[in-house]
Amino acid sequence: MIDGQRDFYMYSQGEFLAATSTPFPLSAATRPLYEQVLRRRVADLEGVQLRGRCQCSTYLADDGSTTVHGVAIRDQSGEQEALVADLVVDATGRTSRTSTWLETHGYTPPATEELHVDLAYSATLIDRPADDRRMIGMLAEAPRTRGGAVLPVEGDRWLVNLHGIHGDHPPTTIEAAREFAASLPSPVFARFLDEYPQVSEEIHRYPFASNRRYHYADLDRFPDGLLVIGDAIASFNPIYGQGMSVAALEALMLHQTLATDDREDRALRFFDRADAVIDPAWMLATGADFSFPQTAGDRPRGTTLFNWYLDRLLRKAHTDSVLTDAFTRVLSMQHPPSSLLRPGVVWRVLRPGRSGGHSLPREPPHGQPAHPAETTSARSPRTLETER
Numbered sequence: 001m002i003d004g005q006r007d008f009y010m011y012s013q014g015e016f017l018a019a020t021s022t023p024f025p026l027s028a029a030t031r032p033l034y035e036q037v038l039r040r041r042v043a044d045l046e047g048v049q050l051r052g053r054c055q056c057s058t059y060l061a062d063d064g065s066t067t068v069h070g071v072a073i074r075d076q077s078g079e080q081e082a083l084v085a086d087l088v089v090d091a092t093g094r095t096s097r098t099s100t101w102l103e104t105h106g107y108t109p110p111a112t113e114e115l116h117v118d119l120a121y122s123a124t125l126i127d128r129p130a131d132d133r134r135m136i137g138m139l140a141e142a143p144r145t146r147g148g149a150v151l152p153v154e155g156d157r158w159l160v161n162l163h164g165i166h167g168d169h170p171p172t173t174i175e176a177a178r179e180f181a182a183s184l185p186s187p188v189f190a191r192f193l194d195e196y197p198q199v200s201e202e203i204h205r206y207p208f209a210s211n212r213r214y215h216y217a218d219l220d221r222f223p224d225g226l227l228v229i230g231d232a233i234a235s236f237n238p239i240y241g242q243g244m245s246v247a248a249l250e251a252l253m254l255h256q257t258l259a260t261d262d263r264e265d266r267a268l269r270f271f272d273r274a275d276a277v278i279d280p281a282w283m284l285a286t287g288a289d290f291s292f293p294q295t296a297g298d299r300p301r302g303t304t305l306f307n308w309y310l311d312r313l314l315r316k317a318h319t320d321s322v323l324t325d326a327f328t329r330v331l332s333m334q335h336p337p338s339s340l341l342r343p344g345v346v347w348r349v350l351r352p353g354r355s356g357g358h359s360l361p362r363e364p365p366h367g368q369p370a371h372p373a374e375t376t377s378a379r380s381p382r383t384l385e386t387e388r
Helices: 031-043 098-104 174-182 188-195 243-260 266-289 303-316 321-331 337-341 343-350
Strands: 008-012 054-061 068-075 080-084 088-090 112-127 135-138 146-153 157-164 204-214 226-228
Touching: 008 321, 054 080, 068 088, 112 174, 112 266, 135 188, 146 188, 157 174, 157 188, 174 188, 204 266, 226 266, 243 266, 266 303, 266 321, 266 337, 303 321, 303 337, 303 343, 321 337, 321 343, 337 343
Parallel strands: 008 135, 088 226
Antiparallel strands: 054 068, 068 080, 112 157, 112 204, 135 146, 146 157
């Protein structure tokens, strides 16, 4: 756990943003640790059985395909097995085949929205002093196609991310990564790679071609006994860090749907609720991506005006902790993007001159840590229900 007010540094529009107006907790870990903890918690639930090393080959459905009542799975030896279920939840991510299955079985498939960004990001681990919990973010920001992040994670390590959009991809060797990091507008990323030893010589690169969204909520007809969730509905540019938050909030919508609704048209009611979660995240991710003229796709109405307003907000946030707080809570999905248009926020953004808050831009995060670890806030994060 880190204190976002003190430990999180966000670079945008030429400088680091002021610290937020109030402390807020952040949990930081590698993806494998998150998945290990979640898998263990799920496996400990009564009545849960995990079936590994197998693939779902198709859905089991009645003759008219109006109801899905299970899945057919195939193990490593090729043996098939039928698993009967009252409800099948497709959480297979971007590899989901539900849309194709619907079309094959006489349903209208959902309309697909896709924004091509040709992104790739590289990741490596470096040693971290135990008392240094700095977290740094510098997203690619038009016209700058490069960015990076430094995240404190378990094992006294930092996870260093370098990313590039529209074909300006980061390298996979440490020497070339240092050169890539040195090209960023703040020297902090190059300093981290120069000053702290790598945990291993490996740098892993991950491509991401496009944001993709399936509009299941617009369908008039969907089979009973089947739902789609997470990246299988919408997957976002990963540099904005929204994917797991959206999936977690969708899971809460699924909980509410199963707890309060009857079986009839349950899927369509869930998709309506999921859209309320997806819409603001999609607006933020695609709005930022459309600031690059190379982004291909259908531009939502008002994107240009909102991007102008957000750029001005971020410039004012260099010296205004209240604006940093407003933006950070939207970025972390605690508040909707519409909260940036509240009268108090609009006034601070549009009035001439500097806003209130810090009198000078925040000092860049370089050199030794400014505080010992034992003073870091130990407050527990609020529940997702409260944040929503």
